[in-house]
Amino acid sequence: MAEPAKTNENFEPRIVAFLCHWCTYTGADLAGTTRQQYPPNVRVVHLMCSGAIDVVYVLKALMDGADGVLIGGCHPGDCHYQSGNFKARRRVSILNKVLEQFGIPRDRVWLRWISASEGRKFAETIREITATVKDMGPAEFKAEWDV
């Protein structure tokens, strides 16, 4: 069976990643130290903890033209500040529900637990979110704002 033609072949998605200092930011550094390769579509905003993620930051990224947003925190139980990652999880799940009502599919905003030792997982996650978002095409939000 023939593959359906990809319509988003030439589209380069823009992804903003909010990474907590103690785990995922350090994991992203490790991805570099171990020379994992991933697409250059991602830009990193450093946060002390994933629990500092404000819905406004995610919305701002989407409105400014991001096609995908990644929030990276420590695994459950490993947050440097005890439970910031659970706070992030609650907030992101509410946000995703709200976004869905505005027609923005769930797959644009990702929350992932990536530890300081998971450089490979960080690189894989970036490859995965870039590919997924590329398939989805430009963000609905942005499209609306551009007209």
Added chain:
Amino acid sequence: MERIGVFLCWCGANIASTVDVHQVVEWLRDVNGVAHAENYMYMCSDPGQELIKKAIREKNLTNVVVASCSPRMHEKTFRKAASLEGMNPYMVEIANVREQCSWVHQGDKDAATRKAFNIIMSTISKAKANNPLETIRVPITRRALVVGGGVAGMTAALELAEAGYYTALVERDDTLGGKMRRLSRTFPYHEDASAVIAPKIEELKANDNIKLYLRSDVTEVSGYVGNFQVTIETRPTEGEDGAPEVVTEEVGGIVLATGYDLYPVAAMSEYGGGKVPDVIDGLEFEELLKESLATGAPVKRPSDGKEVESVVFIQCSGSRDPEHHKPYCSRVCCLYTNKQATLLTQQNPGAKALISYMDIRTDCKLTEEYCQGNIEEKGLVYIRGRVSRLYREGDAVRVWTADTLTGEKLEIDADLVVLAMAIEPSVGAEQISKMFRAAVDTNGFLQESHIKLRPVESSTMGVYLAGAAQYPKDITDSVSQALATASKIQSMFASDELHQDPLVALVNPEVCAACGLCVPICPYGAREVDERARFSRVNEALCQGCGACVAICPNKACMLKNDTPMQVLNQIHTFLGKEEPAQ
């Protein structure tokens, strides 16, 4: 108007082979606010740092951005260099163009070059809004408090006192020693537990730096790291009347060593709920052994004083049973059960020792050899399986079990049954947790601040954890952890004041509605609503800069210093390439 200096590092070929460093500098020279841009082979080297200092001096820079390796590598180096030239170190920011750019996009020089520029621009947008900050200095009261006078608390207190620090030791019983006082011999060398602990008790009493509070409870705690106020109430000795004596101690560091209690036999309905005579817990059996060892007489059972000829030991009683009891392993019961069975065969020659077990766990030093040796030499019989029922049958306790290795059903009559009851946090651990703001885990044990990297620190700065209060432990591990807490406190006491990163939360009192949402969300109790002034304050000595309060504040009244929501939004904006960064 800012005058920003940007210094792009080649890191030898690490950055320069993937990022076109000359192109980036050329682009930077056109950027508004950039007063100086250059690249160099190794920015972190002495000549590299010299370039930064020279530019600060000659071009009167207000901010420095170093585009190099991760800030986790050299942020301190560059901040120090800038401060030597009189620039406030917090005006220096690092753009991570190695770990998060050149190393991960090695095949794509064009994209990596543009991304590096973009990362630098975003870092500039952040740096521009930075304010000079000063290290927070907190004075330290060089006195310590230890709660719990078991082997862990005693060890910590003695260590601190010997280092010359006044140490208050609060014990709620009227004697020191904790559970060790009830033990017979200790595995693996069968040392007399009382003989091990007694000299320590004497040493402690004789030490002038120790203030001993027996029959005492902590009733109130306030303050923060380096500066706690702890109220202690001492009950009058038994038989005497009079009001409790109340004292307040000012201390800088605290050790919680409140130990454990055994999960009660009464909670084990499957084992008769404590109503079947001659079914006792491990500590009660230790006392029987202790007496036998002291007098030379054989071990006798409690109900009628009969010399015991057969004992069934049931391991994992209440442990490793998430559905009905405790989910965790109590760690020491495999070991002490083996010890108890061995001592029994020594005190009551010919007596039979049968041990019901699920697994035999020997994770303490020398204990594998110890347990195996005893099994072979003393003929201890281990039966794998859970006991399903036990009840009184005539003169004996009848035990129903099945050997899961052979599939055989067994009915055993014993003179005595010893339950290796689960170890649980000591009675009152909950109040201790609340008073000291030291979090507990799902099982109620005091929780370490990081299970791998900060295993002796509680969730509150300046409060440390030792012994079985944190998790079931043998004596060796309790002592090691106690020594670790003492050295943590000593290293704090080694300086006059605590120096803290000033990257903490800040409140704009004009905007704050005193709604109080930031109070419970703060993991460190650093927020308090000032009811009179009607706004929420930040205790800078307690704040760890996590940003949870910033995210929760509905009025955007709080922010992290030099990482304000506006700075984050500007970074996002710059990343997404809008010409004019938001103001």
